[in-house]
Amino acid sequence: MSDEKGKPEESVPLQSQAHDRPETFHHSSVITHPSNRLFVISGASGAGKDTLLLELLKRHPELERCVTFTTRAPRVGEADGVDYHFTDEPTFRRMIEEEALLEWAEVYGRLYGNSKEWVLGRLAAGASVVMRIDIQGALTIKRKMSEAVLIYVAPPSLEELERRLRSRASESPEELAVRLNAARWEMEQIPHFDYVVVNDDLEDALGLIGCILRAESARIPSGKD
Numbered sequence: 001m002s003d004e005k006g007k008p009e010e011s012v013p014l015q016s017q018a019h020d021r022p023e024t025f026h027h028s029s030v031i032t033h034p035s036n037r038l039f040v041i042s043g044a045s046g047a048g049k050d051t052l053l054l055e056l057l058k059r060h061p062e063l064e065r066c067v068t069f070t071t072r073a074p075r076v077g078e079a080d081g082v083d084y085h086f087t088d089e090p091t092f093r094r095m096i097e098e099e100a101l102l103e104w105a106e107v108y109g110r111l112y113g114n115s116k117e118w119v120l121g122r123l124a125a126g127a128s129v130v131m132r133i134d135i136q137g138a139l140t141i142k143r144k145m146s147e148a149v150l151i152y153v154a155p156p157s158l159e160e161l162e163r164r165l166r167s168r169a170s171e172s173p174e175e176l177a178v179r180l181n182a183a184r185w186e187m188e189q190i191p192h193f194d195y196v197v198v199n200d201d202l203e204d205a206l207g208l209i210g211c212i213l214r215a216e217s218a219r220i221p222s223g224k225d
C-alpha cells in the first residue's frame with residue numbers, strides 16, 4: 001500500500017498486527033433466521049477480492065456489506081461510507097477504548113476495524129453480512145464467532161499474483177517486495193479457512209461463492225458456542 005504522498009513506508013510490518021481481546025461473541029445466540037450468516041472474505045493482496053466483492057454484492061442484494069472504519073486517506077474514486085468510513089486517528093482510538101470494534105488491526109501503519117454493534121445488530125435482525133478484511137482479522141473473527149464463514153480468495157499461483165501486483169503498478173518496488181513476502185505467509189493460512197476460492201476466472205469464482213452462500217443458508221448452526 002502506498003501512503004498518500006506515494007512514498008514507500010519504511011518500517012512496514014510483514015503482516016498486519018491484529019489486536020483483539022480474549023472475548024467471544026456468541027453468534028449462534030443471535031441466529032434468529034436460518035440464513036443469517038457472517039461471511040468474511042479475505043485472501044492474498046492482489047487476488048482480486050475487491051472486484052469479487054463488488055460483483056457479489058450486485059448479484060446478491062440480500063447480502064449487507066459491513067463498511068470498515070479506517071484511518072487511511074481515501075484513494076481516487078473511493079467514497080466515504082461506501083468503500084470505507086474514513087476517520088481520523090483520535091476517533092478510531094476512542095472506538096478502541098470504548099470496545100466498539102469487533103476486531104481491529106494496523107495494516108501498513110493505518111488502522112482498520114469494523115463496528116461490533118453494526119455487525120451483531122444486523123445478524124440479530126436476520127441479515128447476512130459480508131466483510132472483506134485481512135487474514136489476521138479473519139482469523140480473529142473466527143476465534144470470536146465460530147459460526148462466521150471464512151472464504152479465502154486465492155490467486156491461481158504466486159507467480160500470477162506477482163504479475164497482477166506488477167500490472168496494477170500502484171506500489172513501489174520496495175512495497176511490491178513487502179506485498180509478495182506477505183502474500184507467501186498469507187497463502188500458508190489457507191488451512192484455517194472454511195472455503196478457498198481460486199480466482200482464476202471471475203465468473204467461476206462468483207459461481208462458487210454463490211454455491212457457498214446457498215449451502216451456508218441451509219446449514220444448521222452447530223449451537224456449540
Ligand code: 5GP
Nearest residue numbers: 068104105107112113114132133134136137
Ligand atoms: P486497503 O487500504 O488496500 O483497502 O486495505 C488494506 C488491507 O486492510 C486489506 O488487506 C484489507 O483486507 C484490510 N482490511 C480492511 N478492513 C479491515 C478490517 O476491518 N480489519 C482488518 N483486520 N483488516 C482490514
